[in-house]
Amino acid sequence: MKALKDLDIEKNIINLIEWISKYGKTSDDGITRLLYTDTWKDAQEALKQLLNEKGFMTYYDEVGNLFGKLEGCKYKDETILTGSHIDTVVNGGKLDGQFGIIGGIIAIKYLKEKFGKPLRNIEVVSMAEEEGSRFPFTFWGSKNIVGAVERKDMEGIKDVDGIKFTEAIEKSGFKFKEKNSEIRDDLKAFIELHIEQGGVLEKEKKSIGIVEHIAGQKRFMVEVEGEANHAGTTPMGYRRDAMHGSGKMIAQIMDLAKDYGDPLVATVGRVEVVPNTTNVIPGKVVFSLDIRHVDSEVVTNFINEAFLKLKDIAKDMDLKIKVNRYMDGEPVAMDTDLVNIIKRQCQENRLNYKLMHSGAGHDSQVFAKHIPTSLIFVPSHKGISHHYTEYTEAKDLAEGVKVLIKILYNLAYMDKQH
Template identity: 50%
Template structure:
């Protein structure tokens, strides 16, 4: 393990930079809102660009708005070791999600450059332009453009809640004109993302670091139940074709079977739309969302198939019909075993408690994970809270993550 600053020497730097980045998009309620290409997003990217230049990195944007700070390598043929995370937030989100990975990468790069000089392989810190999908119905725009899995054509017709089109927002922010290099990269050796867990496992088990082995697969559906509207007072229960009653029975099937699953599958119904949505009228139509996640695609498939067979039976019993629309089917993505083992070696030598784990949330690492060797590393989240102003990670845990990143970058690039 390389010589590093003591934890106490890092504490002020980590805390100050977290607060500094959180000031861009801060609200009076304590949350942070930086949506793709909005004024707070632009200010944050410009501030990070200035910080990169101050610590000796060469900053540049690509044409999607991803920001890179390059530490040139001594080997002109070497591929890039990329590290960072996303700068955007959800509306009213916390100050650590995404931002911590950028701050940690800046601190690590500054320390390595000052202590050891230029690396053998180039290191780049990236502030990815978008991951959350909070402004437009498009997630992983930043990492997706770098890896080539997202295209400009996919944004056609997309608009935010105020009717501003994706194309207009991008151009108002200064991107999409071809003035910057094309986003697609072919020179990456690996990607390392340091992130808060956004869950409770590390905190509950007293572990300081999580080394992610897989990011779970996700399926998302819109499920619509169609029945018949009728008078709430004059229609006997046995003659009703009640879409709401059917939907309740279907959701009960989902929750009961998910609770019975012993392999860690999770199922969530988080949104519901009812028509005509009147208190004294039997519901004619109910549409609800379904989100299913697990580390094994076969488990997800079997769960959905079993539940959907039960749906048909229940709908027939209620005199209603069910239509199922699948709009997301993301397979599980494995992180690189070699990078994970390198992180484990560092943690064992330092005597830092850690565990291998899966990620139940999606991250840019799942996009990079099918493109180049990728490592996703977690630090604890207090109470598992995230996407909230209450999001918090102890400074000592933030510092340990930065120290791990310093060691890992040194091992890979020096």
């Protein structure tokens, strides 16, 4: 394969990212592009037109996932899929999601111009939704592709304005799948290019992250109940202070998480104190606990150990605790063969890569349960994501696209992968 024209790829990426970012642009120069809104539809339609102009055959599925196909000449019933999601969070950045689509288009176009028709079909997908920003449901796009969603799941769901999911989908011109079919037989692999949304690659000065696992994620609400009382007239010995107890619990859980070490992460992100008044001893504290790891067993051990600490503190301080688990996502492994191929490619091309896990969820975790899947990261400046200041240097974006080009070449242009 000839040396890639780095500068052209960089320029191409920046131009196309800026172009697609017009759809839903906010005053902060961020993007708000929520599922089935007009800006969302405009973005999908613009992409469709672009794909047509570039010579892709385009089509939507029933729910609005947009596909652009470059047909293969030999294995016509085998398709290599790449892409990501087109929706954003409110006032999100220009890279989360759509970079994987733009990167896919550039990669396939490059391959086509350089090497002509592939042996297998290559498709790029602009998935309808992943963020759960409009409706409280994530991975709408990929879950529909793999047949992992049922119409009844969506029927009660509304957005913040009270608009029903069922209304929104019809208004946008799409519809629920008549039959929630299995994943298409022709799909042989899915490759997703995405920004890291964390600061690890930047901190460790790496250009490429090859994801081995997407972390499992368990979320709990911990309710600590004591007794509200006057802050001045209740001696320390007579208190059942829910905040004192919660402070100890939070400190000990976090210390324990640090002791466990990478890749375990634990976060208490939300804390509600009742009554939350300076001169009243808190009678109740409710805090969230988010735990992620790539190994279910480690998570289970951690949780058991952490909750034992919570119980000890509660008992010691005469507090009641209630723990409610409201999310329980298993870790998902990416395809080992694909990881190895990409790793070798990085080594051959002297790329500065890191084998890593993803602490955030991605469409890849939905695909990985059905077909060989790989997730490739480029750095995020300061780890910022879901914010209009999200940023990755153009050369890093280009590096990601180059890795994508190589793996797509390997999968679609060669008879056997090696």
